[in-house]
Amino acid sequence: MALTGLQIYKLLPQTNCKECGFPTCLAFAMKLAQKGTELANCPYVSDEAKASLDAASAPPIRLVAIGAGERAFEVGNEVVLFRHEKTFYHQPGLVVRVKADDPKIVELTARMVSSYAVERVGMSLRLDGIAIEDSGGGAAAFAAAVAVARSAAPGLPLVLMSTDPAAVGAALDEAGADRPLVHAATAANWQAMAELAKKHSCPLAVRAESGDLTALADLAAQVQDAGVDDIVLDPGTSDPAGMLAAFTQLRRLALKKNYRPLGFPIIAFVGAGSAEEQAAMAAEAITKYAGVIVLDGFEPALIYALMTLRQNVYTDPQKPIQMEPKLYEVGAPTASSPLLITTNFSLTYFTVSGEIEASGVPVWLLVADADGMSVLTAWAAGKFDAEKIAKTVTASGLGGKLKHHKLVLPGYVAGLSGEVEEELAGWEILVGPREAVEIPNYLKSVWKAD
Amino acid sequence: MTELEIPVEKWSGAVRLVTLGATGDGGTRTSTVTVGGETTLPFLHFEGQIPNAPVVAAEVVDMHPADWSPALLEALGDDTRDPAAWARKMVGLGADLISLKLRSTHPDQGDRSAADAVATVKSVLAAVGVPLIVYGPGVVDKDNEVLVAVADATKGERLALATCEDKNYRTIVAAALGNGHLIVAQTPIDVNLAKQLNILISDMGLSLDRMLMDPTTGAVGYGVEYTYSVMERLRLAALMGDGMTQQPMICSVGEESWRQKESRVADGVPESWGEYATRAVVWEVTTATALLHAGADILVVRHPRSIAQVQRSIAALMKGV
Ligand code: SF4
Numbered sequence: 001m002a003l004t005g006l007q008i009y010k011l012l013p014q015t016n017c018k019e020c021g022f023p024t025c026l027a028f029a030m031k032l033a034q035k036g037t038e039l040a041n042c043p044y045v046s047d048e049a050k051a052s053l054d055a056a057s058a059p060p061i062r063l064v065a066i067g068a069g070e071r072a073f074e075v076g077n078e079v080v081l082f083r084h085e086k087t088f089y090h091q092p093g094l095v096v097r098v099k100a101d102d103p104k105i106v107e108l109t110a111r112m113v114s115s116y117a118v119e120r121v122g123m124s125l126r127l128d129g130i131a132i133e134d135s136g137g138g139a140a141a142f143a144a145a146v147a148v149a150r151s152a153a154p155g156l157p158l159v160l161m162s163t164d165p166a167a168v169g170a171a172l173d174e175a176g177a178d179r180p181l182v183h184a185a186t187a188a189n190w191q192a193m194a195e196l197a198k199k200h201s202c203p204l205a206v207r208a209e210s211g212d213l214t215a216l217a218d219l220a221a222q223v224q225d226a227g228v229d230d231i232v233l234d235p236g237t238s239d240p241a242g243m244l245a246a247f248t249q250l251r252r253l254a255l256k257k258n259y260r261p262l263g264f265p266i267i268a269f270v271g272a273g274s275a276e277e278q279a280a281m282a283a284e285a286i287t288k289y290a291g292v293i294v295l296d297g298f299e300p301a302l303i304y305a306l307m308t309l310r311q312n313v314y315t316d317p318q319k320p321i322q323m324e325p326k327l328y329e330v331g332a333p334t335a336s337s338p339l340l341i342t343t344n345f346s347l348t349y350f351t352v353s354g355e356i357e358a359s360g361v362p363v364w365l366l367v368a369d370a371d372g373m374s375v376l377t378a379w380a381a382g383k384f385d386a387e388k389i390a391k392t393v394t395a396s397g398l399g400g401k402l403k404h405h406k407l408v409l410p411g412y413v414a415g416l417s418g419e420v421e422e423e424l425a426g427w428e429i430l431v432g433p434r435e436a437v438e439i440p441n442y443l444k445s446v447w448k449a450d
Numbered sequence: 451m452t453e454l455e456i457p458v459e460k461w462s463g464a465v466r467l468v469t470l471g472a473t474g475d476g477g478t479r480t481s482t483v484t485v486g487g488e489t490t491l492p493f494l495h496f497e498g499q500i501p502n503a504p505v506v507a508a509e510v511v512d513m514h515p516a517d518w519s520p521a522l523l524e525a526l527g528d529d530t531r532d533p534a535a536w537a538r539k540m541v542g543l544g545a546d547l548i549s550l551k552l553r554s555t556h557p558d559q560g561d562r563s564a565a566d567a568v569a570t571v572k573s574v575l576a577a578v579g580v581p582l583i584v585y586g587p588g589v590v591d592k593d594n595e596v597l598v599a600v601a602d603a604t605k606g607e608r609l610a611l612a613t614c615e616d617k618n619y620r621t622i623v624a625a626a627l628g629n630g631h632l633i634v635a636q637t638p639i640d641v642n643l644a645k646q647l648n649i650l651i652s653d654m655g656l657s658l659d660r661m662l663m664d665p666t667t668g669a670v671g672y673g674v675e676y677t678y679s680v681m682e683r684l685r686l687a688a689l690m691g692d693g694m695t696q697q698p699m700i701c702s703v704g705e706e707s708w709r710q711k712e713s714r715v716a717d718g719v720p721e722s723w724g725e726y727a728t729r730a731v732v733w734e735v736t737t738a739t740a741l742l743h744a745g746a747d748i749l750v751v752r753h754p755r756s757i758a759q760v761q762r763s764i765a766a767l768m769k770g771v
Pocket of ligand 1: 012013014015016017018019020021022023024025026028041042043044045
């Protein structure tokens with residue numbers, strides 16, 4: 001839990017020497033509480049005070065980095081149970097599992113996972129890593145498979161799945177510098193696993209059986225005592241009900257009880273079912289608190305849907321994704337296609353463009369910069385008025401391109417049509433439907449170019 | 451180490467019990483469906499009671515939906531030309547109830563009469579024993595005309611009449627009141643609007659155990675996060691004792707998810723979108739699952755594989771009782 005300025009003040013030397021750049025220790029403490037400065041700026045703070053300040057400022061769920069370099073990803077450091085309370089910060093890493101026994105398949109999978117990318121709402125969404133699963137062929141075979149994956153997909157974060165310390169040790173000699181996530185330390189092997197993770201400074205997953213959180217907390221505490229800081233939790237649940245219960249309890253223990261031994265991100269396995277079965281498990285893991293999600297194989301149809309859901313759930317509810325304000329072509333519009341205007345709230349845009357697409361009528365869709373607000377909200381806030389609409393149309397340069405000079409306004413701002421007509425000489429202003437769902441009907445039976 | 455103390459919330463409220471369908475007193479169903487009654491968040495069996503599992507309704511349309519996604523039409527086969535046969539097929543595939551959309555009464559879709567709609571509803575009622583949710587064409591005046599006629603002609607069946615919105619709830623609520631039916635109250639992704647409409651409807655004298663609420667569904671990639679958070683907020687309010695948020699929630703998962711390009715278009719899309727048939731089903735399942743975890747009590751879906759998967763998920767999530 002974060003300390004108040006006064007609590008911090010009590011830990012400072014209280015000499016008001018000003019070396020930190022603040023007139024008093026109290027002023028420094030206040031600024032520190034607001035995270036406006038750093039403790040290191042006071043040269044006189046005692047080690048003891050430092051330790052208690054560090055502990056107090058540590059997040060209830062530790063931020064853990066997996067991988068090294070550009071494609072490394074961070075998970076954890078979440079602060080709420082429900083996204084509407086603030087936001088979910090670090091989206092879960094989506095990782096594809098492959099068995100170590102066939103180097104050709106390992107190589108192929110690593111390549112596909114590494115190069116997969118899909119474009120959505122102007123962002124390029126990618127997979128986060130590959131999990132190599134020990135198939136019991138011995139340490140050398142496991143290390144060899146890891147080496148194959150590494151050279152096929154340089155820089156792609158790895159999860160090393162084995163409970164055999166010898167195999168993990170061999171693999172870490174190969175890939176330790178890449179900070180792979182080691183999965184997993186269990187009640188049987190944790191000493192050796194902790195030693196390996198510490199030696200290579202790698203994150204380590206600890207695994208209990210069937211959702212036994214007491215055993216999980218014991219294990220996490222033991223590997224932490226052994227010197228491992230970056231821990232990932234696997235409560236060992238493989239069914240949807242058990243996973244939901246365990247993950248919810250872990251999140252609550254960390255956030256509501258500030259329970260340190262379980263204040264770490266969680267790893268979820270979606271099992272080896274059909275695409276839709278994996279989709280259901282993974283959708284649960286995305287909405288309900290997973291930090292790393294291991295998929296069973298490379299299936300783009302599944303991956304695309306999951307990445308999209310992940311993007312949706314991890315969008316800050318206070319800052320919805322905005323569309324770039326510009327002219328969009330829906331279908332392949334021509335000089336006599338209709339011109340519609342709307343705002344750059346992403347949901348508004350997608351609803352409108354979705355309806356246009358569904359109608360089969362190609363349309364020029366002009367998106368005005370309305371600070372990412374929906375039509376009604378923007379209108380009420382003065383961000384989508386006659387002047388803005390007229391400017392947007394003029395700036396689009398469509399006047400020269402279109403055979404007709406007709407602009408369709410959203411039905412909710414029908415009242416603006418007179419004003420817009422005055423601002424836009426030579427244009428005829430039409431009023432479209434209020435709800436996007438009426439657009440197909442409007443385009444097919446109401447709109448006419450001449 | 452000592453046994454961990456698991457944080458458990460003490461909720462004071464519960465989701466209201468709502469029963470669809472009736473087997474007597476004018477009702478001809480062979481079984482009914484009851485939803486609601488939860489005293490905790492979705493599937494948290496360690497915390498409270500979940501007396502009724504969420505259910506899956508299959509969407510059936512009263513005319514062959516030629517504009518539906520090819521993946522859907524292929525999976526549904528010829529039965530889409532006869533709503534009674536279609537409904538029977540979906541019950542056979544595991545649907546708990548049928549959501550019948552009277553699309554052909556839409557002025558642009560054939561403008562069939564209220565009498566035609568009544569005949570369709572009766573044929574579906576005769577074909578299956580499960581309860582029905584009946585959707586008008588989605589145009590206010592025609593909705594009123596069609597749903598009133600259907601309500602009058604099926605007195606006692608405890609149909610759910612859909613949808614009541616702020617602009618047209620009066621007529622439909624009156625029709626439900628007089629004939630022992632339920633209603634679906636739909637509002638545009640907003641907690642306060644949902645509450646307000648529930649209040650307006652209950653003020654007309656319809657008892658709260660005859661109301662479902664539809665917070666408006668967004669599919670994955672098309673606003674699912676808004677629906678998800680509004681549903682979570684409604685459910686949290688319900689559990690905290692706010693009586694006007696305690697209606698079971700229904701989501702039009704199929705309609706929203708199959709409208710999107712990802713589910714409609716097989717060719718000319720990026721390769722990274724993956725194989726079409728799988729993608730389309732996964733889109734529906736992913737949308738359904740996310741909303742299940744936000745508190746959905748009734749999921750309306752379209753594809754046979756989605757019905758099977760959502761049913762499997764619900765069964766697995768209800769284990770642990
Ligand atoms: S440097 Fe440290 S001791 Fe000196 S005024 Fe700042 S906080 Fe106080």
